[in-house]
Amino acid sequence: MPPTVPALTIGAHEIWPPVVLAPMSGVTNRTMRALYKPFGFGLTVTEFVSSNALKYGSKRTMEMIDQHGIESPVSTQLWGDDPATMAAAARVVRECGADIVDINFGCPAPKVVKTNGGSACLRDVQRCEEIMRAVVDAVDCPVTMKMRLGWTESDLVYIDVAKRAQAVGVQAVTLHARTARQFYRGEANWDHIARLKDALDIPVIGNGDLDDARVAVDRMRATGVDAIMLGRATLGNPWLVSQIRDLLEGREMQATPTxxxxxxxxxxxxxxxxxxxxxxxxxxxxxxxxxxxxxxxxxxxxxxxxxxxxxxxxxxxxxxxxxxxxxxxxxxxxx
Ligand SMILES: Cc1cc2nc3c(=O)[nH]c(=O)nc-3n(C[C@H](O)[C@H](O)[C@H](O)COP(=O)(O)O)c2cc1C
Structure with missing residues (x-):
């Protein structure tokens, strides 16, 4: 059966299926990614890694970024608020086997935002641009970025930040369609994802609350996004991803195992x-x-x-x- 949507292209990487395993701190370690990838994830992303922690290179941090030969392609995600530190960290993770470097502008966790990292960067779009430019200039592989809609409902900066991303050479953007202040409350608003897709030329990856194969594929088609990212719903249920792959490859969806x-x-x-x-x-x-x-x-x-x-x-x-x-x-x- 012919595929029903195109592959996701990020730089030289042709990613099929266009389904991404969401980075999840404390969850998506190397073992977990290797176990789940064969179910139908075209791309996996590491847990986020602090660019500051990379300065000290602790054993645990180095373990998180060591990718040599394990998955391909694999994206290593970094967070931090300082462009020079982020650039240095990007060079280290690239050296350690990252095929793609992903920048985190989405994490709402207090321990991250109190140092202006993750979603807190969205409060200063100029700073976001400087971080992205520094990282793009630092590495010879594609750089991507993952963000939320903005810090609060009254300050939705996602289109502005994504356009700056595109202008400095970021090669794909993932949007988790909630604000930082929302944490995980309410529902991800896919109308914003459709709007972002219309506003950009680079690939857009839609994320938030996908927990049903048919709904996921319908959302993908309705918004025109280049890929979807799934997190919580796949935990303990990687078969959901196989079902999505079946639908994307034009097959009847396999049943969930007993x-x-x-x-x-x-x-x-x-x-x-x-x-x-x-x-x-x-x-x-x-x-x-x-x-x-x-x-x-x-x-x-x-x-x-x-x-x-x-x-x-x-x-x-x-x-x-x-x-x-x-x-x-x-x-x-x-x-
Ligand atoms: C336990 C947990 C850890 C997470 N860690 C990260 C992270 O390290 N980096 C990141 O960008 N997002 C992180 N997220 C957010 C997810 O990547 C994703 O954007 C979010 O869960 C929404 O997708 P979902 O509804 O499919 O779960 C985390 C989410 C969870 C539940």
């Missing part, structure tokens, strides 16, 4: 995290993932509660296996 099969994949995710990060780091990180894989599974509340308190990987995996066994025996009794 709860038992979803939990089998959860066990693969768990074991891979333990292998790559070690048990001490993987167990607390996997608690939130397991809770998400359990979403909508009948009778899972008790298990979710127990996983939160279980200190070892073996015990957690045994609990998940127990749930799979129960689901399968219930299904065979019902058959």
């Amino acid at each position: 709860p038992a099969d979803r939990l089998r994949f959860c066990m693969v995710h768990y074991r891979t995290m333990v292998d790559e990060l070690g048990e001490a780091r993987a167990v607390p990180q996997m608690r939130k993932h397991v809770a998400l894989y359990l979403k909508g599974i009948p009778g899972a509340a008790v298990l979710r509660e127990r996983i939160m308190r279980t200190p070892t990987a073996d015990e957690s995996l045994a609990l998940i296996q127990g749930c799979i066994d129960r689901l399968e025996s219930d299904a065979s009794l019902a058959a």
Whole structure:
């Protein structure tokens, strides 16, 4: 079947499907991105990395930006408010294997905005422009930018900032269609995404609240965006992305796997995290993932509660296996 929309082009990268895994701090580490990408993400983005922290090069920071040969293409996201520091950080992440450098003008978290980073940059559009120009000039790969609509509803600067981005050589813009002050309240307003698409020549990636394959593809067509980005709804449900890929490739959409099969994949995710990060780091990180894989599974509340308190990987995996066994025996009794 022929694709129903064009590939997303960023510099020399032809990205198919035009579906991007949203950067999510504390979630989209290397292991998680590698596990989820095959479901149908054309592009993955790292967790955001502080440009200031890169000056000190801690082991954890370096681990976050080391991309050599793992995914292709991969975009490394940076945040900060100082153009020179952002430029220096961009050179480091490029050196460490980033195919694309993404600038964060979207994060509303207090620890970020108190140092004028993330969405706080949107309060000073001139500063945004200086940061983008410095980063574009610093690296020999495409630079992209991700932002919110503005700091508040009364100050929607997204078109102004995106036009400045285009003028200084940024090669794609992602819009999460909420203001910084909204955090995650209310709904993402896709009318703004359509407006941005009309205003720019460079690719626009639409983001916010996509949690259904048909709605996602309809939104893509209705707004004309070049790609969509998905975050929260894919956690514990990467099959959503395969469904979107099916629709974009003109196929019938595959069904979501059974709860038992979803939990089998959860066990693969768990074991891979333990292998790559070690048990001490993987167990607390996997608690939130397991809770998400359990979403909508009948009778899972008790298990979710127990996983939160279980200190070892073996015990957690045994609990998940127990749930799979129960689901399968219930299904065979019902058959
Ligand atoms: C836990 C979490 C961490 C996030 N971290 C980042 C980040 O590091 N960089 C960024 O640009 N956005 C970050 N975001 C925002 C997402 O990339 C995305 O814009 C937002 O969740 C809206 O998309 P969604 O409705 O598909 O989740 C984060 C979101 C969540 C839920």
